[in-house]
Each structure stands twice: as C-alpha cells, then as structure tokens.
Amino acid sequence: MKRIQVGLVADPASPTEIACLLSDLEPLNGEDREGWDIEVVSEPFTVGSEDVETAMARLREHAGQHEWDIVIGLTELPFRGEHDGRYLLVKTDPQQRTAVLSLPALGGFGIRSRARHAVRALVSGMAENTQNRPSEPLLRFTSRWRLLVGMVLANRPWLLVPGLKSALVAALATGAVATVNSTAWQLAGSLSPWRLIVATIASIALVVAWLVIDGELWDRPDDNSAEAKERSLLYNTSTLVTLSIGVTICYLALYVVNLAWALFVLDPAVMGGYLHATLGYGDLFVLTWFVASAATVGGALGSGLESDEAIRAAAYSKREEERRSRLADERA
Incomplete structure (x- = not known):
C-alpha cells in the first residue's frame, strides 16, 4: 500500500526544532498499516497574520505544492476561536486534512512529548476515511492560564x-x-x-x-x-x-x-x-x-x-x- 505523505510546516526556531524531532513518527500498532512518510518544512507560515484561517489557507497551499496527503502547522502563535473567543490548542479541517497546532497551548512543560502525542493523534485521525465526517472544522480548546505558561516558557x-x-x-x-x-x-x-x-x-x-x-x-x-x-x-x-x-x-x-x-x-x-x-x-x-x-x-x-x-x-x-x-x- 502507498504510505501516507505527511507535511509538518513549522515556524522558525523552536517549532522547527520540535518538528524535526517528530520526523520519525509512526502509527501505533493496529493503526494506518500503510505507514507515514513525514517531511518537515521550516516556514514562517503565520508571519504577518494572527488569524487561524489565514494560517490554514497557507498550509493548504503547501500541501498542494508538496503533494502531501496531510499537513500540520506548528506555531508559537496563540489563536482564538471565532465565535466564543476561547483559546485554541488545535484547529483541524478533516475534509482538507489540514490542522494547525499552537505549541504554547500545550502548557510549556513536557512540550516535546505532548507535541508528539498531539501530532500522532492528528495524523491518525485525519488519515482515516473522512467521508462520514462533518465538513466544518474541528476545534480543541485550552485554558488561558495553560496558554500563558506556554507563552512564558516559549520566551x-x-x-x-x-x-x-x-x-x-x-x-x-x-x-x-x-x-x-x-x-x-x-x-x-x-x-x-x-x-x-x-x-x-x-x-x-x-x-x-x-x-x-x-x-x-x-x-x-x-x-x-x-x-x-x-x-x-x-x-x-x-x-x-x-x-x-x-x-x-x-x-x-x-x-x-x-x-x-x-x-x-x-x-x-x-x-x-x-x-x-x-x-x-x-x-x-x-x-x-x-x-x-x-x-x-x-x-x-x-x-x-x-x-x-x-x-x-x-x-x-x-x-x-x-x-x-x-x-x-x-x-x-
């Protein structure tokens, strides 16, 4: 079977360092038997904008250019939901197999292991058949205090x-x-x-x-x-x-x-x-x-x-x- 092509687009510096540590990710036993090929690209995809939709659009462009099946962005930028204003940990578009992960929202402590767990879960989820999934984006939220701790440690x-x-x-x-x-x-x-x-x-x-x-x-x-x-x-x-x-x-x-x-x-x-x-x-x-x-x-x-x-x-x-x-x- 064809292996799933996964792209990790990371902002420069710390997000890129974390993304490079995730390049060896493989599905857990019993999941996605095709396996994953992960490519890391260091690119300031959030530069000039603090809007999560803009970041998602740029990630989709990268996916098209590199012919990735799945693309995930890693950034130190905090994002907020459009409707309730809560801070986002992850925003995904299952239909487009695109997601953006806000690293500070992981809380800062043990960020590498948490990022590894989050990215594996995102890839596994989006690698499944999305025909029966809702078309609207899926959101995961984080608390303000956890985000603040992550931002301070990122500094x-x-x-x-x-x-x-x-x-x-x-x-x-x-x-x-x-x-x-x-x-x-x-x-x-x-x-x-x-x-x-x-x-x-x-x-x-x-x-x-x-x-x-x-x-x-x-x-x-x-x-x-x-x-x-x-x-x-x-x-x-x-x-x-x-x-x-x-x-x-x-x-x-x-x-x-x-x-x-x-x-x-x-x-x-x-x-x-x-x-x-x-x-x-x-x-x-x-x-x-x-x-x-x-x-x-x-x-x-x-x-x-x-x-x-x-x-x-x-x-x-x-x-x-x-x-x-x-x-x-x-x-x-």
Whole structure:
C-alpha cells in the first residue's frame, strides 16, 4: 500500500526544532498499516497574520505544492476561536486534512512529548476515511492560564541575562564596588529583614519597568475591539512574567557571585575594626543581599546601552520577536 505523505510546516526556531524531532513518527500498532512518510518544512507560515484561517489557507497551499496527503502547522502563535473567543490548542479541517497546532497551548512543560502525542493523534485521525465526517472544522480548546505558561516558557526567561550583556557587566561592576564600600556595610547592617525584602522586590520591579519602557515592550491593541484588548492583555502579561522570572534569576546569580567575591577578598574583622563594630562572616550574607539589590538597579542602567532589538531578542521567542518588530514597523 502507498504510505501516507505527511507535511509538518513549522515556524522558525523552536517549532522547527520540535518538528524535526517528530520526523520519525509512526502509527501505533493496529493503526494506518500503510505507514507515514513525514517531511518537515521550516516556514514562517503565520508571519504577518494572527488569524487561524489565514494560517490554514497557507498550509493548504503547501500541501498542494508538496503533494502531501496531510499537513500540520506548528506555531508559537496563540489563536482564538471565532465565535466564543476561547483559546485554541488545535484547529483541524478533516475534509482538507489540514490542522494547525499552537505549541504554547500545550502548557510549556513536557512540550516535546505532548507535541508528539498531539501530532500522532492528528495524523491518525485525519488519515482515516473522512467521508462520514462533518465538513466544518474541528476545534480543541485550552485554558488561558495553560496558554500563558506556554507563552512564558516559549520566551525562555532564563536566557534574559546572557542576552543583555551590557546590563550584566554594569550589575557586576556595581556589586564589586559596593562590596568593599564601608557605606554599603553600614547601610546593610542598619536594614531590618523586611526592609531588605522590600528592597529586593523594588529593585526587581524597577528593572522590569525599565526594560519595558526602554525596550518599548508594551503591546497596544490594534483597535478598540474586545478581542484586540484581550490579546494585548495576554501578551503584556506574558511579557511581565517573563521579565520578572528573568530578572529574578539575574538577582540570584548576582547574589552568588557577590557572595563568592566577598568571601574571597573581605575579612569581616578588618572591616569591623574600621567601622568600630563587631562583624562576622554571617554579616557577609546580609551585605551581599543588600549589594544584590543595588547591583540589580545598576544592571537596569546598563540595559540602556542595549538596542531595542537586543532587548526584544532577549525577552521574546523568535515568533513573538518577529511579531513585535512587524507591529513596530507598521506604527512607524
């Protein structure tokens, strides 16, 4: 029997990486005895549009060009249903044997195994005889919170720090200077734990706000419709969560580096004699806590040396970065 020809059209970067891992998919025992031949094409089929129908039409064009029996698109773009506004995990057209899968809607955790399961189910379902199937598209929905988690993980917040090299250098320089400054020792010793906690939260919030403003990361609705406002709310929430996680990771990294530096170069007894106070190595942990907050703010100033493109590249997935750049060009 002729093997079923399956095309996976994936947006660049992460969707393409996931699609390549699915190229060896085969039907489970007892299903589709013909077998599958899977071809992966890296193509930004969602570029310039956030409409699921447009994406489906582009996928059908690819299927015709490559003579595929089934075509499935993988994207990091969130889609909404036309009628009830719920977010989509999958939209399929069984008659055309076309489907689009929104990867963030899988939830982010274990996305590769979930994508593998979802694509196998889609191919198996569309490979069956569709004569008795309804002609209208079939929808599968996901929750807003699950989609938000997927969008945040797609943005890879842990890569924010290495993506902002100038900010990192400024933060490390601030921390190194503050660690050996007697005034920093006095301030750290005068602050109660709850004030240090407030300083930590304030410094992280300040950096997040600075990055949003300086990098022009705030998404604005295209129009006054409820759908556009809801979409902007989703994107802005994912941006704030992504940056908050990334800056928190930066804060913890600075704490560890500054603590190692302080333990290496400082003798609390010497500094205590200079300040006429009794100091021990336990005070170094408090000092490093205070210095990490100051260094984080210094890193925000260093981020001003980065271009807007560099900030977007550090804060967003490839698909979201392209979307933001396109919208910026349209509003210019």
